[in-house]
Amino acid sequence: MSISETVSVVGLIFGVSGFVLGVMNYFRDRHKVEVSLQWDLDVSSGSGYDNTKKWGLIRVTNVGRRPTYISHVALKLPKGYDHTHLVIIGGINGKKLTEGDPTEIFMVTQENMETYANDWRKIIAQVSDSSGKVWFSNKLKSKECPSWAKASE
Incomplete structure (x- = not known):
């Protein structure tokens, strides 16, 4: 092999490896949002919420490597009701x-x-x-039945 062929092969190897690393970084450096929903929580007095009631809690966390802007938060209802979503006022x-x-x-x-x-x-x-991406929480397990649903069971 001549020196120009050797340099060409080395350049090809470095070029392909740089391309592969760039593609891997692109897929790794995305934003990813985790959402969770929890019911029947009590709040302490002085927290700004009525401590005589039970509350639900939605947690939103960016676990990805890029920033994201959350535009709104809602509860998605199943089919068969007059509306499909209940928008959370604090999440607008x-x-x-x-x-x-x-x-x-x-x-x-x-x-x-x-x-x-x-x-x-x-x-x-x-x-x-x-x-425009929509992120969802997991469905609750049967042992996590909220108090407002126990009357129907």
Whole structure:
């Protein structure tokens, strides 16, 4: 092999490896949002919420490497009701979440949720970001039945 062929092969190896590393970084450096929903939480007095009621909690965390802007937070209802979503008032303002930011917490009142008691397992939290991607929480397990749904069982 001549020196020009050797340099060409070395250049090819470095070029392909640089391309592969670039593609891997692209897929690694995306934003990823985790959403969770929890029911029947008590709050302490002086927290700004009524401590005689039970509350729901939606947690939103950016676990990815890029910042994202949360545009709104809602509860997604199953089919068969007059509306498809219950928008969380505290989640309308939007919030920028960057890597390492603390979890954003949105409180949900449990008033009037008895209407959806038969389908409580299908109610999930939904977060929409500025890029149009929609993130969902997992469905609750049967042992996590909220108090407002126990009357229907």
